[in-house]
Amino acid sequence: MKRLVLSLSIIMGLMLLFANSAQAQVRLYSGYSEGTYHSLGLDLSDIINSNRILIENDTIHGLDSFGEEAQSDTADADAVDDDFADFDNWYSAVVNRRKVTKVKSDTIDLGKLIILRTSHGSVANLNKLTENKSVVPSIAFMQYDVLTNSKEKSLQILAPLGYEAIHLITLQNSRIHSLKDLKGKNIGIGAADEGSHYTALRIQSECKIPWISFNYAFPDAIRALIEGKVDAIFFVGATPVTAFGYPYLKERLRIVPMAHKNLDKIYKNITIDSNTYSWVSEATPAYGVPLVLVSDENLKKEDAKEIITTLKNKHDILKEKGHLHWKDIKFSFQGINWNIYPGAKDWLGWKD
Numbered sequence: 001m002k003r004l005v006l007s008l009s010i011i012m013g014l015m016l017l018f019a020n021s022a023q024a025q026v027r028l029y030s031g032y033s034e035g036t037y038h039s040l041g042l043d044l045s046d047i048i049n050s051n052r053i054l055i056e057n058d059t060i061h062g063l064d065s066f067g068e069e070a071q072s073d074t075a076d077a078d079a080v081d082d083d084f085a086d087f088d089n090w091y092s093a094v095v096n097r098r099k100v101t102k103v104k105s106d107t108i109d110l111g112k113l114i115i116l117r118t119s120h121g122s123v124a125n126l127n128k129l130t131e132n133k134s135v136v137p138s139i140a141f142m143q144y145d146v147l148t149n150s151k152e153k154s155l156q157i158l159a160p161l162g163y164e165a166i167h168l169i170t171l172q173n174s175r176i177h178s179l180k181d182l183k184g185k186n187i188g189i190g191a192a193d194e195g196s197h198y199t200a201l202r203i204q205s206e207c208k209i210p211w212i213s214f215n216y217a218f219p220d221a222i223r224a225l226i227e228g229k230v231d232a233i234f235f236v237g238a239t240p241v242t243a244f245g246y247p248y249l250k251e252r253l254r255i256v257p258m259a260h261k262n263l264d265k266i267y268k269n270i271t272i273d274s275n276t277y278s279w280v281s282e283a284t285p286a287y288g289v290p291l292v293l294v295s296d297e298n299l300k301k302e303d304a305k306e307i308i309t310t311l312k313n314k315h316d317i318l319k320e321k322g323h324l325h326w327k328d329i330k331f332s333f334q335g336i337n338w339n340i341y342p343g344a345k346d347w348l349g350w351k352d
Contacts, residue, residue, distance in 0.1 A: 025112060025113060025114075025115050025136070026113055026114055026115065026136075026137045026138065026139060026299065026303055026307070027115050027117055027128075027136060027137070027138040027139070028041055028044065028045055028114050028115065028116050028117065028138075028139050028140065029117050029118075029119045029124070029125045029128045029129070029138065029139070029140035029141070030042075030116060030117065030118060030119060030140075030141055031118065031119055031120070031121045031122075031125075031141065032118065032119075032120065032121065032217075032218055032219070033118055035121070035218060035237060035241065035242075035243065036164075036237045036238040036239075036241055036242070036323065036325060037119075037121065037141045037237075038116075038118060039242060039322075039323040040141060040161070040238070040322075040323055040325065040326075041116050041141065042116065043318055043321075043322035043323055043326065044114065044311065044318075045112075045114040045115075045116045047310060047311075047314045047317065047318060047322075048113055048114050048306070048307060048310045048311075049112045049113060049114055086248075087219070087222075087223075087243075087246055087248070090246055090247075091242070091243060091246070113303065113306060113307070114307075119140075119193075120191055120193040120194055120217065121190075121193065121194040121195045121196070121218075122141070122142045122143040122146040122147075122194065122195025122198070122236075123146055123192070123193045123194060123195055123197065123198055124193040124194070125140035125141060125142050125294075126140075126142060126146055126147065126150055126152070126155075127193065128140060129152070129155055129294065129295075129296040130150070130152045130154075130155070130296075132296055132298070135298055136298065137295070137296060137298040137299040137300065137303065138295070138296045138298065138299075139158060139293060139294065139295045139296070139299060139307070140293070140294050141161070141291060141292075141293060141294075142195070142291070142292055142293075142294045143164060143195040143198070143199065143236060143289050143290070143291065143292075144289055144290035144291070144292050144336070144338075145195075145198065145199060145202065145266070145267075145289050146195050146198050146199075147292060147294060147338060148337075148338060149198065153339060154296065154297045155294050155295070155296060155297075155339065156294065156295050156297075156299075156338075156339045156340060156341040156344075157292045157293070157294055157295075157336060157338055157339065157340050157341060157344070158292075158293040158294065158295050158299075158304060158307065158308055158341050158344055159292070159293045159308060159311060159331060159344065159348060160290060160291075160292055160293075160329075160331060160332055160333055160336055161238075161290075161291040161292060161293055161325075161329050161331075162238065162290075162291055162325060162328045162329040162330065163238075163268055163270060163288030163289065163290055163291065163328070164236050164237055164238045164288060164289050164290075164291045165236070165237065165238070165239050165270060165272055165286050165287075165288055166199060166203075166234065166235075166236050166258065166267065166286055166287045166288065166289060167233075167234065167235045167236070167237065167241070167244075167255065167272070167286070168232060168233075168234055168255070168256040168258055168286070169225065169232060169233050169234075169235065169244075169253055169254070169255060169256065170225070170231060170232040170233075170253070170254055170256055171225065171226075171252060171253065171254065172251065172252055172253065172254050172279075174231060174232065174254065176231060176232050176256055177256065177257075178256065178257065178258075178259075179203075179207055179209060179256075179258055179259070179260055180209065181256075182209050182211045182231075182232060183209055183210060183211065184210065184211065184212070185211050185212065185230075185231040185232060186211070186212050186214055186229070186230045186231050187200070187211045187212065187213055187214065187230060187231065187232050187233065187234065188214050188215075188216045188221040188224050188225060188229075188230040188232070188233035188234070189201065189213045189214065189215065189233075189234050190215065190216070190217065190218060190221065190233075190234065190235065191215050191216070191217035191218075192215055194217065194218060195236050196218070196234050196235050196236045196237075197215065199234065199236050199289065200213070200234035201213070202266070203234070203260075203263065206260070206262040206263055206266065207260050207262060207263065214229070214230050216229075216230065216233070218235060218243075219243050221233045221235065222243065222244075222246075222249070225253075226249075226252060232256065236289060238291060238323075238325035238328075239272065239276050239324075239325065240276050240277060240324055240325075244277050244279075245277065245278070247278075249277075249278075249279055250278045250279050251279070252279065253277075253279040254279065254280075255272055255277075255279075255280050255284045255286070256284075257284045257285045257286070258285060258286050258287055259285055263287055267287035267288060267289055268287065268288040268289070268290075269285065269287065269288075270285075270286050270287060270288035271283045271284065271285060271286065272284045272286050290335070290336065292336070292338075295341060299341075301342070301343070304341055304343070304344070305343065305347055308341075308343075308344055308347040308348060309347050311348075312331070312347060312348050312349065315329070315331075331348045331349070331350060332350070333345060333350050333352075
């Protein structure tokens with residue numbers, strides 16, 4: 001009987017420990033597996049989760065070899081057929097170049113904090129956070145224009161993560177050379193739950209350009225453009241967007257410069273440099289929208305602090321080993337007019 005009671009006590013203790021551990025996990029909603037959000041999410045979850053693995057009273061980082069070589073537009077070029085059919089295999093090969101540091105046997109694993117989830121992008125992430133009625137805390141990458149267009153004041157910004165580029169892309173032989181040339185054209189604007197969709201429609205509204213919208217999801221929008229189903233596509237993403245490095249696209253795509261006085265009041269003037277993609281021949285004016293890491297109201301202070309301080313303290317590793325966008329991130333709250341998670345500015349070392 002005593003053994004039974006003892007066994008039940010052990011089981012109950014393990015169940016309680018598991019329950020507490022499960023409650024401590026935080027969902028991170030990223031984006032499509034082919035997009036920048038997911039690459040950043042892989043980096044962030046690796047760096048935070050591996051920071052909880054102790055080795056002889058020290059910590060390890062979880063990133064290895066996902067820098068410039070892995071994101072090069074010439075990656076596995078010899079293995080690509082002269083069509084778009086091999087895109088999925090090519091992309092998988094590029095992503096699989098990232099390696100997570102192996103954990104030694106003499107370690108103490110404190111359990112994962114971040115559980116990475118894919119999504120369709122900013123609007124989908126907004127919906128995930130606002131519709132989350134459970135006690136499981138969630139965070140997400142999100143375009144700032146999508147966030148500020150919402151009425152969900154319970155959402156809070158954990159960290160500003162630089163700017164995403166608003167890409168307007170057409171074919172090399174297209175007659176589209178500016179925003180005004182979109183008039184009457186078939187334009188891919190992304191699926192309804194993508195941030196690109198919201199931004200494209202806002203640009204259309206602000207510039208009053210009557211184009212015909214097609215809701216092709218990413219990366220199907222690229223295929224639609226190549227196949228002539230649309231004349232141009234909008235896509236919002238932190239550069240470089242890995243999918244745009246597909247070698248088959250090199251002689252086929254062209255970036256369209258954007259400039260409009262109404263957009264100057266909303267978005268930041270940026271430049272997409274000629275070395276960003278193989279098919280960009282010269283520095284091209286574009287617009288940028290802030291990328292922010294956002295939390296729902298369920299995120300505990302201790303978890304928020306761990307996420308933000310790890311992000312700050314391991315930023316050099318992220319810049320060296322992670323997606324190239326980490327090099328452009330300054331953790332600047334300038335121009336951000338939204339609810340900030342209490343303590344976030346201090347943890348990031350930002351001074352107003």
